[in-house]
Each structure stands twice: as structure tokens, then as C-alpha cells.
Amino acid sequence: MTGTGEPQHDAARQDDERRGALHGIRVADFSRVLAGPHATMILADLGADVIKIESPEGDGTRQWSPPVNAVGQSTYFAGVNRGKRSVVCDLRDEEGLARARELALSADVVIENFKPGTMEKFGLGYDAVAAENPGVVFCSISGFGDTEGRDLPGYDLLVQAVGGLMSITGQSDETGGEPTKVGVALVDILTGLNAVIGIQAALRARDTEESATPGRGQHVKVTLLGSLLSALANQASSTLETGVAPGRMGNAHPSIAPYETFAAADQSIALAVGTDGQFARLCDVLGIGELAADERFATNPQRVAHRVELRAELESALRERSAAEWIEAFTAANIPAGRVNSIAQALDLAETLGLDAVATTTATAGDGSEHTLRSVATPISLSETPARYEVPPPGVGEHQGARWRAR
Template identity: 60%
Template sequence: MLAGVRVADFSRVLAGPYATMMLADFGADVVKIESPAGDDTRHWRPPVDASGRATYFGSVNRNKRSVALDLTDAAGLAEARRLAASADVVIENFRPGVMDRFGLSYDEVRASNPGVVYCSITGFGTGEGAALAGYDLLVQAVGGLMSITGAPGGEPAKAGVALVDVLTGQNAVTGILLALRECERTGHGQRVEVNLLHGLLSALTNQAASTLATGTPPPRLGNAHPSIAPYAVFHADDRELVIAVGNDKQFRALAGVLGVPTLADDARFAGNVDRVAHRAELTALIEERLAGASAAHWVEALSSAGVPAGLVNDVAEAIAFGEALGLEPVAEIGAGAATSRTIANPIGLSASPAVYRTPPPALDEHAGADWHPTPSKGPHP
């Protein structure tokens, strides 16, 4: 689908590399331009995979070529400019102004390559927030996510993965593809700008909407939902499970499975608004019943009755669960001890699916390759 699209990838760490891997999976030729020291995540170890590669780096850099260039060196900078001039897409996530200092700004690249789609990823935009460091933890804090994550009355908590970086990488992919489509139509490129803070605010969805509508920020509720009950983590005899009741029919089925069908007729729990108002009482009653059997027993019984429920899996269990469902969540490249295993691209296309061609590259593995110095004429259909 993206065969013939050249991507000059000046990004590093997570948001940018995640975006370019998504493009590479669908055929784009991604040239990863690294400093002589390499992407920082090459050195974030342990853990490492079977070939000794840092798993953090490996998670977002398959299907790419690597060339190491020192942008403070005249020859390295000249090669970087040549790569940018030959690319359909340039992507970078330096602090605002860094690419300008190297003569690689959008305006300078566009002057020699008018069809270029130039994507800049920043932490807080290019205005008043340009000087702020775009670290995921920082954005989770100032962007409000930590204020609604964690136990009630407890310490604010971050998500267990750099979620804002991943969301921003997805936004970058969307913007790039939109701009490529427009370039197909007009022959003109454009600049794509995404930033971590705005991406997070957009992802707050209902929590942001309630704040705008009421003027009151939502509190931390732990694993409870502000608008639905029971919709949380519960404790069974041996481990935790999630029960996610979304309507009265499901609640009635839940009450039946738990052996207390009268709960569905109790005025405190008759409708969702009532259940939210009496959440603590309802939770105590549910957990009293759940304590009599294993979580796996309850998940099977509830699922059979049409009540959404599942175990609180660890990451290994989650991958195995996806495999058991036939989702094929793991992509394998190579064979034997050197096999690279990463999570497969989550986008399924019936006619042009993602293809896993090469493992994450060694630093400067593709030095001296032919980068076709003549600028392309835009993306190929």
C-alpha cells in the first residue's frame, strides 16, 4: 500500500519510531537517521531479546534501515539534507528549533522538495510550550491523566506504559496519511504537527467533556467508572477479575449468576444511576458472593450468561489470551535463536495487510546504501 513512499525518520525513543514502524509495516521505505551513538533506546537495557538487542528499541523499529549521521559534521549534515530532499515524508521529534539550526526545517526542506509531508512531534507545541521537555510522565501529570488515575485519596498514578507517546504516534500516522492523500490529489506537501499534550487532552474524551460541561474536574476513582456500576475490578477467591456491566439486562444476568436475583429488583440497584449512587454497597455484596469460587469460574459463568467479565491478566497472559482467540498478536521475523518477536501491527487490511520483512536494524547497518538522491514526486498509489 505504501510501497514507493520514502520516509526520512529523524525521530527517536517512542512516539516517532512507533509512527514510522506503523508506516513501514505497510511497505514504506523508512530510513532511520541516528546519531553515531544511536537511538537512546538502544541503550535502555535490560531486558534484551535473544540477539542481545534492547527490547525497548526492538519494540518500535522493525522493517527499517539505519544510517548513522553526525549532524554537527559537514559531511553528515549534507547526507541528512540529501535524504530529506529525496523523501516523501520527513518526521522529527526534536525540540522546536533544532531542525532549523541544521538547515532541515520544513521551509528549507520544502524549498528543494515541494511535495514533502513534514511531520513534527513536540511535547507542548511550538509556541509558549516550545521550551518544555516532552517526557511522557511529565505530560501525564500536567495533562490531567494522573489526576484521574490511582486509588481515591491516594497518590496520583501514571499508566503502566508510555501511553501518551503511543497515542501521539498514532496521531502522527493519521496526519501523515491524510497529508499523503492530499498530496496525491494536489501534488503539494504540507506540514503535520502533533504534540503530546493536545493528544492526551483529546484522549481524555468523556472525562474532559464532563469537566467542560460542569466546570468540576473528575476525581480519582481507582478502577471504578464515574458513570457506570458495577464496572470495576473485583476480588474472587484466588485473584482479581473485571466485571463490566453496561446495562440493566446485564445486571440482572449478573445477579442471577451470583445466586441473588433479587438484587436486580432492589431499589438501590434497579437502574444504572441507582447503582452508581450505591456503588460501595453493591461492591460489598458482589464480592461477598465472588469469594466462594475462583476468578476463572466466575469469568466462565458470567461470560456464558452474557455478562462482560475477564481475568486481570499479566502481560504474558494477555498475549496468550490474544493467541487463544486467534488474533495472531505476535509477529516473528527470522528463525532460530535470532528470531525477532514483537507485537504485530493492530490494523488488519484484507487486501494489503502488514508485512514483517526485517528485524530492527543494527546501528548504521545500511550505511552507504543508495538513497536515490532525486526527490520523489509524491506518494504512489
């Protein structure tokens, strides 16, 4: 599979109009699977020149199929690797290691998510690279850090379990539920986003004369466990302040009611009622206006305390009409509500709202036929230097013959 045209970030061919916010930033991407590739795809979307450094076998997610896209690539791989150039560097081979070193020394950013100590074993750790490339921003992603947790396996499912996310996800024990993982590798995605934040902060510090270390890069470290704990937000805050760990509540919210899904006549509706005013309007639309004055439900703390009785009252009314009818009425009354969509329906919704949620690139299959590939766009809108999607996910070693100028 090959892309059309020249590489996206070839400085000799990229004119001013096409330059993204990170134009001129070169990224040597040693990462694989999800957290690191997600981070570097965002950097590529924003204009960085990302060189994906792969083993001869390629990123393992290339084999994670079905499903595959129109040119036969794993959709898992393709979903986080657009905008990059691929070269093969076998780190076990002298020539491959030398090429990898050349790329690391020419880069503004090096990113890796090997087991801690692996890059050092090959002479590609932060200290070794920074000794010859002092401006490098070196980002290491690990599951549990590089000290006591260095030998623990950093898998998203494992981190969701030991990091507490599964303890608050799923139906309660009382209803026969069990701890449940989120339906996507969310911890990897969160970690990738944190990596992007750390990398850009370090680049800002390096390139600002007023910073403490102008011209010098630094070692950015991001962990899956740390990213998850940070993302637990109010649930972690309540645990720290009260000493009481929250449990699983299905779709309900521990501090707000009604704030969950409810059954209408044909399907579920999500209601996100966060104020007393919204609740009063909800009751009016449902034809049970007297409920808003009931002392059990008059304020949010009272509604939380009596959520079981409240749910029964609301669902009794909601079952009288279809979800679509209720949502239309709720929207007209400025009550936050929506149906439970499939992913396809969610993408369609984004399109109808003009959010430009789908990115397209053109790829050439092995038989020479051209195909349009679709993936989810970067959700960052920049007015002057918007994200661009010009290069499809690369084949293994597709850009092996390229030469990289020393920086």
C-alpha cells in the same frame, strides 16, 4: 546485528505480491525514543521505506537495557524499530549534514521529534525542505508545541502529570492513594498514532487531484499534551461541560456500575456491566436475583449513586467461588467479565483468539548465529495489503552503504 536477505523496501527487488499499502512512500525518520519511532514502525509495517537517521551514538533507547533480545539489542529499542534501515548522519559534521539533507529531499515524509527549532538550526526545517521538495509531508512531534511551550521538556511522565491523566489514575484520596502514572508510556504511543493519522491524511491530500493542494505536502504538527487531552475523552468532556474536574476512583467508572474489578475467592475479576439487562443476569448467576429489583440498584444511575453498597453485595457473593468458575458462568450468560491477566497471559489470550498479535523477524547476531525475534504486531488488518514483517530492528548504521535514488 544484521537482517537476512535484502532490505524490506528495495523497490528493485520487491514484487507485486509483497507490496504493502504504503509501497512507494519513502520516510526519512529523524525521530528517536518512542512516539516518532512507533509511528514510523507502523508506516514500515504497512509498506513504507523507512530510513532511520541516527547520530553516531545511535537512538538513545539502544542503551536502555536490560532486558535485551536474542541478538543483544535493547528490547525497548527493538519493540518500535523493526522494518527500518539505519544510516548514521552526524548533523554536526558537514558530510553527515549533507547526507541527511539528501535523504530529506528524496523523501515523501520527514518525521522528527527534536526540540522545536532544532531542525531549522541545521537547515532541515519544513520551510527549507519544502522549498526544494514541495511534495514533502513533514511531521513534527513535540511535547507542548512550537510557540509558548517550545522550551518545555516533552517527557511522557511529565505530560501524564501536567496533562491531567495522573489526576484520574490511582486509588482515591480517601483510601490513601496518590496520583499514579499509567504503566506504559501511553502518551507517547497515542502521539505516535496521531502522527500516523496526520501523515496519511496529508499524503491523501497531496495525491488527490480534487484536493485543495494537489501535489503539495504540508507541515503536520502533533503534540504530546494535545494527544493526551484528546484521549481523555469522557473525562475531559465532563470537565468542560460541568466545570467539575473528576478525581481518582481506582478501577471504578464515574458513570457506570458495576464496572470495575472485584475479588473472587482466589483473584480479581473485571466486570464491565453496562446495561440493566446485564446486571439482572449478573445477579441471577450470582444467586442474588432479588438485588436487581432493589430500588438502590434497579437502574444504572441508582447503582452509581450506591456503588459502595453494591460492591459489598457483589463481592460477598463472588468470594464463594474461584475467578475461573465465575468467568465461565458469566461468559455463558453473556455477561462481560474477565480475569486480570499479566502481559504474558494477555499475549497468550490473543493467540488463542487467532488475533496474530505477535510479529516475527529473523536476525543475525555478531557471531553469525540466526535468531527469531518476536514483537507485538501492528493491530491493523488489511484484506488486500496486509502488514508484513520482514526486516528486524537494524544495527546502528547497518545500511550506511545504500544509495538513495532522488525522487
